[in-house]
Amino acid sequence: MTNVSEIFGSKVFNDCLMKQRLPKDTYKAMQKTIKDGKRLDISVANIVANSMKDWAVENGATHFTHWFQPMTGITAEKHDSFISPLNDGNIIMEFSGKELVQGEPDASSFPSGGLRATFEARGYTAWDPTSYAFIKNNTLCIPTAFCSYGGEALDKKTPLLRSMEAINKQAVRVLKLFGNETITSVKTTVGPEQEYFLVDKEMFDKRPDLLFTGRTLYGAMPPKGQELEDHYFGTIKTKVSEFMGELNEELWKLGILAKTEHNEVAPAQHELAPIFSTTNIATDHNQLTMELMQRIAKKHGMVCLLHEKPFAGVNGSGKHNNWSISTNEGSNLLEPGDTPHENAQFLTFICAVIKAVDDYQDLLRISVASAGNDHRLGANEAPPAVVSIFLGEELSAILESIDKGMAYDAKEKTILKVGVHVLPRFAKDTTDRNRTSPFAFTGNKFEFRMLGSMASVSDPNVVLNTAVAESLKQFADELENAEDFNTALHTLIKRTISEHKRIIFNGNGYDDVWLKEAEKRGLLNLKTTPDCLPYMIKEKNIKLFTEHKVYTETEIKSRYEIMLENYSKIINIEALTMIDMANKDILPAVSAFVQKLSETVIAKKGAVSGVDCTYEEKLIEKVSALNGLMYTKTKALEDALTKVSDIETAQKTADYYRCTVFEAMNELRIIADQIETVTDRKAWPYPTYADLLFGVR
Ligand code: ADP
Numbered sequence: 001m002t003n004v005s006e007i008f009g010s011k012v013f014n015d016c017l018m019k020q021r022l023p024k025d026t027y028k029a030m031q032k033t034i035k036d037g038k039r040l041d042i043s044v045a046n047i048v049a050n051s052m053k054d055w056a057v058e059n060g061a062t063h064f065t066h067w068f069q070p071m072t073g074i075t076a077e078k079h080d081s082f083i084s085p086l087n088d089g090n091i092i093m094e095f096s097g098k099e100l101v102q103g104e105p106d107a108s109s110f111p112s113g114g115l116r117a118t119f120e121a122r123g124y125t126a127w128d129p130t131s132y133a134f135i136k137n138n139t140l141c142i143p144t145a146f147c148s149y150g151g152e153a154l155d156k157k158t159p160l161l162r163s164m165e166a167i168n169k170q171a172v173r174v175l176k177l178f179g180n181e182t183i184t185s186v187k188t189t190v191g192p193e194q195e196y197f198l199v200d201k202e203m204f205d206k207r208p209d210l211l212f213t214g215r216t217l218y219g220a221m222p223p224k225g226q227e228l229e230d231h232y233f234g235t236i237k238t239k240v241s242e243f244m245g246e247l248n249e250e251l252w253k254l255g256i257l258a259k260t261e262h263n264e265v266a267p268a269q270h271e272l273a274p275i276f277s278t279t280n281i282a283t284d285h286n287q288l289t290m291e292l293m294q295r296i297a298k299k300h301g302m303v304c305l306l307h308e309k310p311f312a313g314v315n316g317s318g319k320h321n322n323w324s325i326s327t328n329e330g331s332n333l334l335e336p337g338d339t340p341h342e343n344a345q346f347l348t349f350i351c352a353v354i355k356a357v358d359d360y361q362d363l364l365r366i367s368v369a370s371a372g373n374d375h376r377l378g379a380n381e382a383p384p385a386v387v388s389i390f391l392g393e394e395l396s397a398i399l400e401s402i403d404k405g406m407a408y409d410a411k412e413k414t415i416l417k418v419g420v421h422v423l424p425r426f427a428k429d430t431t432d433r434n435r436t437s438p439f440a441f442t443g444n445k446f447e448f449r450m451l452g453s454m455a456s457v458s459d460p461n462v463v464l465n466t467a468v469a470e471s472l473k474q475f476a477d478e479l480e481n482a483e484d485f486n487t488a489l490h491t492l493i494k495r496t497i498s499e500h501k502r503i504i505f506n507g508n509g510y511d512d513v514w515l516k517e518a519e520k521r522g523l524l525n526l527k528t529t530p531d532c533l534p535y536m537i538k539e540k541n542i543k544l545f546t547e548h549k550v551y552t553e554t555e556i557k558s559r560y561e562i563m564l565e566n567y568s569k570i571i572n573i574e575a576l577t578m579i580d581m582a583n584k585d586i587l588p589a590v591s592a593f594v595q596k597l598s599e600t601v602i603a604k605k606g607a608v609s610g611v612d613c614t615y616e617e618k619l620i621e622k623v624s625a626l627n628g629l630m631y632t633k634t635k636a637l638e639d640a641l642t643k644v645s646d647i648e649t650a651q652k653t654a655d656y657y658r659c660t661v662f663e664a665m666n667e668l669r670i671i672a673d674q675i676e677t678v679t680d681r682k683a684w685p686y687p688t689y690a691d692l693l694f695g696v697r
């Protein structure tokens, strides 16, 4: 048995190690840097770097890297060794403060949306000391932010840190109004639940679509899918449980609090939930978790699919972003308190979130937009593309009574007054029942459920933090000038509920009736990535980000371009892969199958005159007709692609990929899947859905 407490964090240069290994004043300086974001003096950085290096070398590391998260959404690293030559031909292992604090990766091939003109292709990475350094593959990894020399953010981390600062600033203002003098900072916390599929590696390797695009572009449904729901929380197969065991151990070594794991609804689908941590750390940890999942799966002869929709007709994979705000004193601001005063504060923060989600529905939708996630949102398994909030009966009833000035509890007949009455605590089971809501209050946190499984959790949290910061800013502006705080607060809360209650919906989010109702309420329903992206550059959204110093206007526009381009590139690769598979594998394989059938007919007729060849002849007819149609659809897709180069803007290109190319892909697939169901198993060139979904034993 593994001794968890012994290995936990053993590959992390954490606080405990710093305390042990650093001189007292260096440790103090580090603490200041971590807590207050104070810049580290170079002489201090030298000492920290040296101590980190010693520890890393003792633990088998030979290299170091600045570990960062470019806008590709995955992590990047460039390794340098610690080796430094001496005059006598020997070497020493060295790592300087300068190398720790700042790096210069050759950044020219990372997406920048035009931010980094090629003549100044350099970007630099800067240490984020709030996220601990760690060892991975014999390399000391320094978590860093990645910026251009002009200071523009080129990564997913910089804006996240800025958004955390924005909400910190505004929340502390609001908390002061409630008389909290000892709270000096707040941090948002995140616990991302991660879904994924495991498939057999040998089968994976035989599927060009999985290899090139991460999802199956063809594939007929097997006779058994997920309808029996017998996989959900079912017994975990040996191979999978060995994988999970090793994954947990490696995650624990990295100080990642992997806690629960279980099978999901779809066959071959699983989930891992960590214990929550501060948002930037949770983001780093989620990236590492995804990376380790993929690496460790291979060791066990499997491939971990992180794509949002690896299999059509089978549930896709998402991430649930559990989000809350906590103070430097450790209290959770979304936890209802025991006194009327605490409850008033709780309601203020709840209202700030409600207002934020309503005002910035579009940005929240955009923050989870990708070609992959388009397959989920709005389909009958994931939240709809419409953003709404689930509050549960109790909290909804409380807000309604405030809104209408009615008694909350009919028996008591007292009208609930903010700051005067005590609210009940919300039992988790009364708040967590609705699994169809995109944004649900679950007792002491909100769970944003629209995230795709593959993307970094950074973007949605940037939006959440910033949008809530804006609500809190408006609240603070209003309340700071109030003559009577309690009256002003009551008015503010009442007004906020009344203005934003349209975003609250406690019913079934999968129901079509809701979509109609949502439209009546004026909520946005942005179905696809190209549909929602134009909202990113709306004036109100640019204003939000620039005012809170999270993005500059240039940064937003470059990100908009990158997202559009990325979408188009993905569909393009998928279309090319489909064409390739059709031309080189499926069409020839089916044709050969027909040839075999025809030869059988001839042989049979030569052997016995008047013999019955119904089966072969009917099949030849059917399969030939379908293969002809498949050829036509392949051609149509090829033709659709040739017209792309004539389109002028990135937005129009993305729209074209969505409306024309993607539709042509769907048409081709329908035919191919029909042929698969009537073709000899042995003649089909790829492992089937049944092989992939039930192949891990
Ligand atoms: P489940 O949703 O599976 O019933 P929980 O509600 O206990 O389980 O937790 C789900 C996720 O929410 C976990 O990753 C957990 O760490 C996270 N979580 C719990 N409290 C918070 C919080 N205050 N802030 C952010 N995430 C949290």
Ligand code: MG
Residues within 6 Å of the ligand: 193, 320, 447
């Ligand atoms: Mg959950």
